[in-house]
Amino acid sequence: MNVMTAARSPLAPDAPPRPGLRERKKIKTREAIRGATYALVGEQGYDSTTIEQIAERAEVSPSTVFRYFPTKEDIVITDEYDEPLLAELAARPADEPWTDSVRYVIRKAVRLAMTEQPEITELRARLMLEVPAVRARMRETLTGIGRTLADAIAGRTGLDPDGLEVRVHAMSLIGGLLEATMYWAEHGHREDYADLADRAIDVIEHGLPAAKS
Amino acid sequence: MNVMTAARSPLAPDAPPRPGLRERKKIKTREAIRGATYALVGEQGYDSTTIEQIAERAEVSPSTVFRYFPTKEDIVITDEYDEPLLAELAARPADEPWTDSVRYVIRKAVRLAMTEQPEITELRARLMLEVPAVRARMRETLTGIGRTLADAIAGRTGLDPDGLEVRVHAMSLIGGLLEATMYWAEHGHREDYADLADRAIDVIEHGLPAAKS
DNA sequence: GCATGAAATGAGAGTAACTCTCAAAAGATG
DNA sequence: CATCTTTTGAGAGTTACTCTCATTTCATGC
Numbered sequence: 129m130n131v132m133t134a135a136r137s138p139l140a141p142d143a144p145p146r147p148g149l150r151e152r153k154k155i156k157t158r159e160a161i162r163g164a165t166y167a168l169v170g171e172q173g174y175d176s177t178t179i180e181q182i183a184e185r186a187e188v189s190p191s192t193v194f195r196y197f198p199t200k201e202d203i204v205i206t207d208e209y210d211e212p213l214l215a216e217l218a219a220r221p222a223d224e225p226w227t228d229s230v231r232y233v234i235r236k237a238v239r240l241a242m243t244e245q246p247e248i249t250e251l252r253a254r255l256m257l258e259v260p261a262v263r264a265r266m267r268e269t270l271t272g273i274g275r276t277l278a279d280a281i282a283g284r285t286g287l288d289p290d291g292l293e294v295r296v297h298a299m300s301l302i303g304g305l306l307e308a309t310m311y312w313a314e315h316g317h318r319e320d321y322a323d324l325a326d327r328a329i330d331v332i333e334h335g336l337p338a339a340k341s
Numbered sequence: 342m343n344v345m346t347a348a349r350s351p352l353a354p355d356a357p358p359r360p361g362l363r364e365r366k367k368i369k370t371r372e373a374i375r376g377a378t379y380a381l382v383g384e385q386g387y388d389s390t391t392i393e394q395i396a397e398r399a400e401v402s403p404s405t406v407f408r409y410f411p412t413k414e415d416i417v418i419t420d421e422y423d424e425p426l427l428a429e430l431a432a433r434p435a436d437e438p439w440t441d442s443v444r445y446v447i448r449k450a451v452r453l454a455m456t457e458q459p460e461i462t463e464l465r466a467r468l469m470l471e472v473p474a475v476r477a478r479m480r481e482t483l484t485g486i487g488r489t490l491a492d493a494i495a496g497r498t499g500l501d502p503d504g505l506e507v508r509v510h511a512m513s514l515i516g517g518l519l520e521a522t523m524y525w526a527e528h529g530h531r532e533d534y535a536d537l538a539d540r541a542i543d544v545i546e547h548g549l550p551a552a553k554s
Numbered sequence: 555g556c557a558t559g560a561a562a563t564g565a566g567a568g569t570a571a572c573t574c575t576c577a578a579a580a581g582a583t584g
Numbered sequence: 585c586a587t588c589t590t591t592t593g594a595g596a597g598t599t600a601c602t603c604t605c606a607t608t609t610c611a612t613g614c
Binding site for chain 4: 190
């Protein structure tokens with residue numbers, strides 16, 4: 129579940145200077161809240177699950193829930209993977225075509241998510257499809273990722289990251305990938321999401337394929 | 342072409358059977374609510390404007406406001422132009438490249454909006470930029486338009502409207518156009534929005550331009 | 555260990571956007 | 585004008601979220 133598998137090293141003196149009890153507790157409550165939410169949403173659905181119920185099952189007060197997550201949707205959407213993955217995108221070799229970098233990172237993300245917590249990944253996609261508020265929040269965070277993407281594109285192509293063209297291109301890719309996600313959820317997660325994402329990127333890169341006959 | 346050109350015919354028994362007092366009143370309330378909202382938002386900002394204030398200034402009850410608009414954001418976003426414009430898109434000649442159709446309709450929409458009610462158009466774009474909830478709602482409605490667009494694309498190209506490629510392409514165009522709108526608002530509406538939209542469509546059609554040297 | 559300071563928590567009150575219900579008012583219709 | 589239908593207003597209820605303040609819980613120097 130956790131990104132850092134090397135957390136247990138007993139004699140690593142400098143790099144991770146040990147968490148400290150406070151930090152550890154915070155991580156635990158965070159996970160308790162998320163866990164409670166996923167469980168309740170699975171049982172009753174998203175809308176019927178109230179913050180109060182979540183707080184109760186996570187054994188914290190409602191106030192605390194809002195201290196950890198700004199909105200109810202964030203509890204469901206947030207993810208520990210996002211940041212390291214974005215870092216990885218930035219760290220890809222500069223001469224690699226950036227669409228390939230995106231493909232690489234997406235494949236990695238999908239592999240990670242679908243092996244570590246497949247149910248939650250699918251539940252999340254389903255919520256995105258069915259609950260407008262969740263969908264909206266997801267789009268908003270994706271927009272943020274789009275800005276990072278625009279920077280990456282600009283860095284690789286030498287174009288202005290704040291220029292209209294780069295921004296439009298980045299956001300169109302985001303829009304396309306999100307649609308691929310919806311498609312995936314709509315079809316019951318039957319196809320490999322990484323493949324769908326690949327096809328989506330193809331469309332962005334090369335336009336629509338020719339119609340059959 | 343225009344929806345209401347034949348409205349005044351005194352002896353047309355079937356097609357438009359005359360508005361009726363009830364309908365006229367409904368339109369008036371609708372406009373009263375919208376007008377009150379725009380005024381109040383202009384004075385105090387979006388977040389500080391409550392439904393109660395809107396209701397009071399529009400001289401209706403809060404209940405009525407919610408009967409006319411499902412959410413507060415919808416009051417600001419909704420528009421009488423959307424439907425006829427979409428109809429016009431569908432009515433464009435079938436042999437016209439569909440991107441040209443989109444360009445045409447957008448140009449027309451911009452011309453209409455910027456001559457009939459420029460302040461409101463700019464206010465709306467600014468709200469979209471500044472108020473997350475408005476932005477979210479706008480994206481949601483644009484997604485709906487994206488579906489219509491996907492149908493149009495499929496009709497012109499012979500591809501499957503429910504296939505991944507067409508859907509991704511349509512949504513990427515939507516995403517790109519929305520980013521162009523944000524760009525427009527961010528830059529103080531100084532550039533011609535129709536031109537920005539054109540450039541955005543260019544990016545979707547042909548990809549990024551080459552970097553200068 | 556223990557005192558002191560800082561951070562996290564819980565409790566409670568408050569706001570505002572919605573939702574639902576039901577009775578009164580107003581337009582349509584014969 | 586009487587009746588039927590649609591629209592409206594009033595009011596109560598829900599829930600996500602905000603703010604404040606007192607209490608608890610951890611960290612730190614002695």
